[in-house]
Amino acid sequence: MIHLKIGKMKLDGNLVLAPMSDVTNLPFRLLCKKYGASLVYSEMVCSGGIVRRNAESMGRCLTSEDERPFGIQLLGSDAADLVNSAQILQERYNPDLFDINLGCPAQSVIKNGFGSALLKNPAMIGEIIEQLSSALDIPLTAKIRIMNSFDETLKIARIIEKSGAAAITVHGRTQKQGYSGKSSLEFIKGIKKELSIPVIANGDIYDEKTALEALEYTQCDGLMIGRAAIGNPYIFRRLSHYLSTGELLPPQAMDERLRDFYEYTALCRKYDMLGLNDLKLNAQYFTKGMDNIKSVRIEINKANDIDSVMGIIGGLE
Ligand SMILES: Cc1cc2nc3c(=O)[nH]c(=O)nc-3n(C[C@H](O)[C@H](O)[C@H](O)COP(=O)(O)O)c2cc1C
Secondary structure (H helix, E strand, C coil): CCCCCECCCEEECCEECCCCCCCCCCHHHHHHCCCCCCCCEEEEEEHHHCCCCHHHHHHCCCCCCCHHCCEEEECCCCCCHHHHHHHHHHHCCCCCCCEEEECCHHHHHCCCCCCCHHHCHHHHHHHHHHHHHCCCCCCCEEECCCCCCHHHHHHHHHHHHHHHCEEEECCCCCCCCCCCCCCCHHHHHHHHHHHHEEEECCCCCCCCCHHHHHHHCCCCCEEEEEEHCCCCCCHHHHHHHHHHHHHCCCCCCCCHHHHHHHHHHHHHHHHHHCCHHHHHHHHHHHHHCCCCCHHHHHHHHHHCEEEEHHHHHHHCC
């Protein structure tokens, strides 16, 4: 097992949960942590919302001691706002690190010049990282997508390193690719070779084989898992078991998957986060791939209240 080190922080492994909007809330992160994620990130939060103390934005950063180490991912392009928001969040939630989002390809994000739009302005990236890392006494990481050319990607990665980031995550897709096509391990490997800060590989890691291949091929310090963890936090146990022993675990039993779903809902209740839409989505995610699930999925879709969703899932036991 490789221990990822970010700044002075030594993690207990090297598997990281990706920040995912509307997915990686506190209850979900706690499940990933339970199964062996060594570092978890909040979904992206817009610095403008934090500076205005918007309740919804602040709520996305809710954390608990049980999930540490915990990182908050910031989204924005104004260095002063970003610093200000990080300080507000540090005072309220005391995270172990911050990440800056330089990869989101959503139209609503890039039209404001945030996320992957910043990749077109390396000087601004340098400015943001320099100001954030010198204002903070905890590590700052950055998450990028690749550019069309390797040299352009490397130039940005070098600026990120030089400006004070403690680690970088590289998703091997371009902004234009969105989530389609293949994530390039080749670009990630090239960046790892040239940088001295830890590099975390991201994109299309969804099972033991893809995890091992990404680690061996890129020689990266860590792996970040996104979509494969949705409704499947158990993936962290599978991957960490395989990477440390070479053994494949059997598929997670259906009753255990349902138990995870109940644990998720119990945590949502505990933290006052239980909402119908999120519950319906997670009921779908946690039952994905189960036998004869199609009619159940249709029922979940039609459900109008929380009790109905819980009743439908209860019927599967
Ligand atoms: C639903 C969803 C929401 C996402 N939200 C964010 C986000 O808030 N911040 C971010 O940096 N990336 C976000 N991403 C991108 C993931 O962090 C990750 O880079 C991408 O999904 C590739 O990794 P994967 O192949 O393991 O899913 C999101 C992806 C998905 C599918």
